[in-house]
Amino acid sequence: METDRKEHFKAQFEKYYPVLCRIAHGYVSDPDDCEDIVQDLFVSVWNHAKDELPDEELGAYLKTAVRNNCISFLRQRQRMGVVSIDDKxxxxxxxxxxxxxxxxxxxxxxxxxxxxxxxxxxxxxxxxxxxxxxxxxxxxxxxxxxxxxxxxxxxxxxxxxxxxxxxxxxxxxxxxxxxxxxxxx
Missing domain, CATH: 1.10.10.10 (Winged helix-like DNA-binding domain superfamily/Winged helix DNA-binding domain)
Known part of the structure; x- marks a missing residue:
């Protein structure tokens, strides 16, 4: 059963990863930061078993979560006063x-x-x-x-x-x- 979950998760990752990176790039200019945000989201999805949601619910959840994570990332970066070279x-x-x-x-x-x-x-x-x-x-x-x-x-x-x-x-x-x-x- 664990193998089935891993295969299902891998399929969901491959399906949503590029889409979520594009969404993240709409908020965060650095592609590396975008990838980190999306990867962290997938770790959270795995840890909280969100990958077991029906496909349409998972898609909506991921899109909303990546947007919220980007906003949190930007707020945290603003509080810390960190500005990347791209943002100068x-x-x-x-x-x-x-x-x-x-x-x-x-x-x-x-x-x-x-x-x-x-x-x-x-x-x-x-x-x-x-x-x-x-x-x-x-x-x-x-x-x-x-x-x-x-x-x-x-x-x-x-x-x-x-x-x-x-x-x-x-x-x-x-x-x-x-x-x-x-x-x-």
Whole structure:
């Protein structure tokens, strides 16, 4: 019976491993970290006998678990202050202007936020930093949800324009916004 379980587990591993690595790569840029996360997940699946779930339940479980493990990995890495070489913001500019190259996340965020009008910046920070819903923001500021949507749209337009002007300084900004790794403390 143990041999059957091993064969079944091996088949599930071969079926889901590439899919789970692709999902993990959507969250974590380093392929080695992605593989570690997925392999750790399979160890956990084996240890807790989750491989005995029906196939469709196992697939859903694995996809959810890998996403959650990636988020936990990113949070842990953020707490420890570890940033891989792939995640460095590198400033390369041919201009000799007054602008300082952005080399760390906090100053990158400050530069982008400084480019936004005050109300737009407040709405954006409430939405992305404080993780408030549009309805909550609207109630807090006494504005409509549509106005909140407009401010968020304007903020992202400013971010895109900033990105076009400073292509190498904000390589990670979209990912930082998506994952919430750039929360100021």
């Amino acid at each position: 913001c590198i400033a390369v500019s041919g201009k000799s202007s007054d602008e300082e190259p952005v080399t760390d996340y906090e100053s990158l965020l400050e530069h982008v936020l400084a480019a936004m009008p005050p109300k737009c910046r407040d709405v954006f920070m409430m939405s992305k930093l404080q993780k408030m819903r549009y309805k909550e923001i609207a109630e807090t500021l006494g504005i409509s949800e549509k106005t909140v949507e407009n401010h968020i749209g304007k903020a992202f337009k400013i971010i895109r324009n900033y990105s076009a002007k400073h292509p190498f300084t904000i390589i990670l900004l979209p990912q930082l916004i998506k994952t919430g790794l750039w929360i100021l403390q």
